[in-house]
Amino acid sequence: EPEVTQTPSHQVTQMGQEVILRCVPISNHLYFYWYRQILGQKVEFLVSFYNNEISEKSEIFDDQFSVERPDGSNFTLKIRSTKLEDSAMYFCASSETSDTQYFGPGTRLTVL
Amino acid sequence: AQSVTQPDIHITVSEGASLELRCNYSYGATPYLFWYVQSPGQGLQLLLKYFSGDTLVQGIKGFEAEFKRSQSSFNLRKPSVHWSDAAEYFCAVGAQDTGKLIFGQGTTLQVKP
Numbered sequence: 440e441p442e443v444t445q446t447p448s449h450q451v452t453q454m455g456q457e458v459i460l461r462c463v464p465i466s467n468h469l470y471f472y473w474y475r476q477i478l479g480q481k482v483e484f485l486v487s488f489y490n491n492e493i494s495e496k497s498e499i500f501d502d503q504f505s506v507e508r509p510d511g512s513n514f515t516l517k518i519r520s521t522k523l524e525d526s527a528m529y530f531c532a533s534s535e536t537s538d539t540q541y542f543g544p545g546t547r548l549t550v551l
Numbered sequence: 552a553q554s555v556t557q558p559d560i561h562i563t564v565s566e567g568a569s570l571e572l573r574c575n576y577s578y579g580a581t582p583y584l585f586w587y588v589q590s591p592g593q594g595l596q597l598l599l600k601y602f603s604g605d606t607l608v609q610g611i612k613g614f615e616a617e618f619k620r621s622q623s624s625f626n627l628r629k630p631s632v633h634w635s636d637a638a639e640y641f642c643a644v645g646a647q648d649t650g651k652l653i654f655g656q657g658t659t660l661q662v663k664p
Contacts, residue, residue: 481655495646538600
């Protein structure tokens with residue numbers, strides 16, 4: 440069964456450094472999403488992406504964040520200058536239409 | 552404002568007992584509703600979903616959920632819990648246009664032998 444994959448599973452970085460989180464969505468899916476879950480808190484929507492552009496973003500998704508689909512398979516989330524409060528589990532999701540999303544296993548980001 | 556409330560942070564049930572996890576939502580239009588499960592170290596796995604039609608929906612692993620518009624609820628049930636059901640369960644409401652999901656806080660299920 441096809442699934443969403445994410446790399447790395449755990450990323451440790453220093454405050455102020457740039458990080459890129461990578462996702463490979465399910466191959467025939469057209470809608471892509473990033474969510475995050477700070478430890479002990481809700482899963483929060485960050486951004487949705489369709490037809491090579493952002494379709495919706497949350498207040499969390501400020502100028503420090505960007506997304507890209509650099510080729511036909513990868514979907515990336517970049518944080519330009521990480522802060523301590525960016526430490527969280529980041530989930531990628533994809534869907535064939537905009538209704539049912541399938542999630543990857545997540546990347547745990549630790550900012551020191 | 553759109554929101555999802557899961558009133559129970561932590562629930563413990565005995566193996567073989569029935570289970571009901573509560574979910575209430577606030578959403579302006581007809582919602583898409585979902586239950587996801589997260590086992591330790593795993594991603595979010597879709598258990599079931601409701602878009603329209605029959606208000607009782609069946610999902611994987613023997614779970615079902617009932618949509619009650621009058622109560623703005625979408626409670627998850629299972630007649631007999633197995634030890635492998637121990638996990639965190641998330642209810643979510645989805646926007647029909649963009650697909651953005653709004654999640655509840657989650658309910659941690661512990662299963663006693």
